[in-house]
Amino acid sequence: MPAEVLAQAAAEMLDWPDASGKPSGMGVMEMSHRGKEFQSIYEAAEADIRELLAVPANFKILFMQGGGLAENAIIPLNLAGMRAAPGTQGSADFVVTGSWSEKSLKEAGKYCQANVAANTKGGGFTAIPAPPSWKLDPSASYVHLCTNETINGVEFHSLPDLKALGSGAALVIDFSSHVASRPVDWNKVGLAFGGAQKNLGPAGLTMVVVREDLLGYSASICPSAFDYKTVADNQSMYNTPPTYAIYMAGLVFKWLKRQGGIAAMEARNMAKAELLYAALDASDFFYNKVHKDCRSRMNVPFFLRDESRNQAFLDGAKDAGLLQLKGHKSVGGMRASIYNAMPIEGVQTLVSYMREFEQKQA
Numbered sequence: 596m597p598a599e600v601l602a603q604a605a606a607e608m609l610d611w612p613d614a615s616g617k618p619s620g621m622g623v624m625e626m627s628h629r630g631k632e633f634q635s636i637y638e639a640a641e642a643d644i645r646e647l648l649a650v651p652a653n654f655k656i657l658f659m660q661g662g663g664l665a666e667n668a669i670i671p672l673n674l675a676g677m678r679a680a681p682g683t684q685g686s687a688d689f690v691v692t693g694s695w696s697e698k699s700l701k702e703a704g705k706y707c708q709a710n711v712a713a714n715t716k717g718g719g720f721t722a723i724p725a726p727p728s729w730k731l732d733p734s735a736s737y738v739h740l741c742t743n744e745t746i747n748g749v750e751f752h753s754l755p756d757l758k759a760l761g762s763g764a765a766l767v768i769d770f771s772s773h774v775a776s777r778p779v780d781w782n783k784v785g786l787a788f789g790g791a792q793k794n795l796g797p798a799g800l801t802m803v804v805v806r807e808d809l810l811g812y813s814a815s816i817c818p819s820a821f822d823y824k825t826v827a828d829n830q831s832m833y834n835t836p837p838t839y840a841i842y843m844a845g846l847v848f849k850w851l852k853r854q855g856g857i858a859a860m861e862a863r864n865m866a867k868a869e870l871l872y873a874a875l876d877a878s879d880f881f882y883n884k885v886h887k888d889c890r891s892r893m894n895v896p897f898f899l900r901d902e903s904r905n906q907a908f909l910d911g912a913k914d915a916g917l918l919q920l921k922g923h924k925s926v927g928g929m930r931a932s933i934y935n936a937m938p939i940e941g942v943q944t945l946v947s948y949m950r951e952f953e954q955k956q957a
């Protein structure tokens with residue numbers, strides 16, 4: 596979270612002022628989600644993220660609960676039947692490029708026929724296979740990708756054009772960990788979803804952006820609160836939405852606008868990532884395993900050639916104010932997550948610490 600946003604939320608905790616600065620006499624957590632105060636917070640958040648991400652008018656923006664993982668079930672329950680033969684559950688294709696898409700595949704298999712279109716596990720999840728090599732099912736309702744594999748550090752720098760690949764399926768992207776770090780090519784996307792907690796706000800909010808023509812195909816067993824059409828028809832208020840998380844995300848959206856919007860964030864994120872990858876590539880002591888054409892700008896996993904120095908590296912990092920660098924347990928090594936809220940100074944501090952650490956080993 597940007598420090599500025601946290602400070603504003605703290606100042607407004609007990610008494611939220613409206614856009615004109617007039618105190619409302621209550622904090623956001625005390626408001627009715629149907630009252631005019633919260634309605635104005637909700638509407639501003641929706642309009643701001645629509646503007647920031649340039650979401651076209653024929654897409655609905657839904658604010659839901661359950662996180663990215665719940666969406667792994669909610670999506671097949673809503674979309675798998677779209678192009679299914681009568682009496683069948685329908686099918687979906689999965690491009691497995693890391694731990695998150697692997698989880699999505701497994702969960703969807705409970706609700707539809709989930710096909711593996713490609714899987715890079717054999718290569719340690721360090722590459723993205725070329726789209727023409729994907730084995731797409733001609734009757735699949737959707738193709739699922741995780742466009743930034745948070746744990747493995749693999750990012751799609753462009754989206755496939757499914758039509759050009761001869762597929763009539765909708766493209767579904769899990770953009771949890773790089774949403775708002777770069778623009779989205781909506782011409783190629785049917786549905787995008789993400790938990791808010793990486794780049795948009797606090798945990799508890801899930802954002803779904805869905806093209807209108809994909810609504811209305813839910814399975815009869817789909818829970819009503821998770822039926823996209825029901826959620827869309829009720830402006831995300833079929834049941835109580837995560838109001839405080841929406842308010843916080845709304846403050847982050849205003850912050851993103853003050854930073855110059857998504858193009859400005861992308862330029863900053865590129866500069867941050869280039870600085871870190873250049874340091875890794877120039878080092879004899881640290882390295883990154885991901886192919887250069889799909890290295891993530893948000894999550895940078897790296898390793899020490901001498902793994903016995905891992906703990907010493909982490910201890911020294913902590914003393915330098917560099918926290919949460921330990922890699923995910925499934926990958927090992929280190930991981931620097933350099934989300935939107937991380938300033939370039941944070942990356943500079945990390946790079947100088949890495950240099951010093953390396954020199955001490957020599």
Ligand SMILES: *Cc1c(COP(=O)(O)O)cnc(C)c1O
Binds near residue numbers: 741744
């Ligand atoms: C963090 C993350 C999720 C997980 O979401 P939860 O909100 O914890 O359910 C899903 N996908 C990706 C790519 C993530 O980084």
